[in-house]
Amino acid sequence: MRIVQISDVHFTRPTWNPLRFCAKRLAGMANWFLFRRSWYSHEPMQVLPDLFQKLKVDLILVGGDLTSTSLPKEFIAAKDFFNQFSQSKIFIPGNHDQYTRRSQRNLRFYRFFQNQRRALEHPLNFFSLPEHGIEVHRLQKGWWCIALDTAPPTSLTSSNGLFSASVEKYLEEALRALPKNERILVLNHFPFFENDQSLHRLINAERLRALLEKFPNACLYLHGHTHRHMIADLRPNNLPLILDAGCPIQKPQSTWNLIDLNEEGCEVSGYLWNDRSWQVFKQSSFQWREL
Numbered sequence: 392m393r394i395v396q397i398s399d400v401h402f403t404r405p406t407w408n409p410l411r412f413c414a415k416r417l418a419g420m421a422n423w424f425l426f427r428r429s430w431y432s433h434e435p436m437q438v439l440p441d442l443f444q445k446l447k448v449d450l451i452l453v454g455g456d457l458t459s460t461s462l463p464k465e466f467i468a469a470k471d472f473f474n475q476f477s478q479s480k481i482f483i484p485g486n487h488d489q490y491t492r493r494s495q496r497n498l499r500f501y502r503f504f505q506n507q508r509r510a511l512e513h514p515l516n517f518f519s520l521p522e523h524g525i526e527v528h529r530l531q532k533g534w535w536c537i538a539l540d541t542a543p544p545t546s547l548t549s550s551n552g553l554f555s556a557s558v559e560k561y562l563e564e565a566l567r568a569l570p571k572n573e574r575i576l577v578l579n580h581f582p583f584f585e586n587d588q589s590l591h592r593l594i595n596a597e598r599l600r601a602l603l604e605k606f607p608n609a610c611l612y613l614h615g616h617t618h619r620h621m622i623a624d625l626r627p628n629n630l631p632l633i634l635d636a637g638c639p640i641q642k643p644q645s646t647w648n649l650i651d652l653n654e655e656g657c658e659v660s661g662y663l664w665n666d667r668s669w670q671v672f673k674q675s676s677f678q679w680r681e682l
């Protein structure tokens with residue numbers, strides 16, 4: 392199975408509508424005008440639909456932060472962009488997609504991005520991201536994806552995520568229920584290791600880490616949020632192989648990952664926008680351990 396991991400596409404449409412103003416959104420817009428506007432370019436994204444077609448991609452995993460301040464116009468731009476891809480997709484929200492209390496209360500992200508269910512016969516299909524903060528998707532024979540929503544609205548200066556007690560309970564339930572000899576890919580917006588900026592970290596990350604340690608078949612953990620591409624094999628520490636897609640619009644390090652999953656292992660190719668084209672800049676192969 393050939394998978395694209397892409398995250399933090401940050402479609403941005405500043406508003407001057409006073410009805411949409413709140414302190415948090417004003418801070419977000421100021422941040423965009425002062426900094427992010429010059430860091431970001433969506434130009435590299437335009438060629439992705441053709442490229443993914445050429446690469447024969449089966450599935451696109453979208454790791455959150457599709458918008459900047461959760462405005463409907465931003466969600467529409469993101470939706471229009473992803474509608475260009477014929478592949479199936481799984482979306483999770485990032486902190487920018489539930490940016491204000493109102494946008495989360497109105498389930499605005501989920502009004503635009505509801506995942507197609509792909510394990511209809513399985514009891515875990517009961518879970519839904521908007522209601523439980525977790526979804527379980529069957530990817531192919533022997534492979535599952537657990538998608539998480541750990542992005543609550545935050546205070547003015549914070550970009551924290553929260554691994555809440557209820558998501559922890561449901562995740563443990565899902566990990567226990569899935570066959571021990573089948574493999575699991577966990578998709579979350581936030582990394583579970585300590586972030587160098589405490590206002591950007593996932594609260595209760597140590598609880599998520601401790602839970603993953605107990606389930607060796609959870610062998611892949613995909614995240615975004617940091618805007619820094621990374622491949623880290625933490626399996627010697629009884630943790631998953633970690634892939635950070637980075638950010639496909641942030642200059643000069645615009646990145647995403649192509650993952651070839653098979654029964655024996657996986658191959659990860661990091662793509663970088665360089666010289667006006669996407670080029671493989673990092674490639675790693677991993678063998679799975681016996682389960």
Ligand SMILES: [Fe+2]
Nearest residue numbers: 399456616618
């Ligand atoms: Fe982001």
Ligand SMILES: [Fe+2]
Nearest residue numbers: 456485486616
């Ligand atoms: Fe984020």
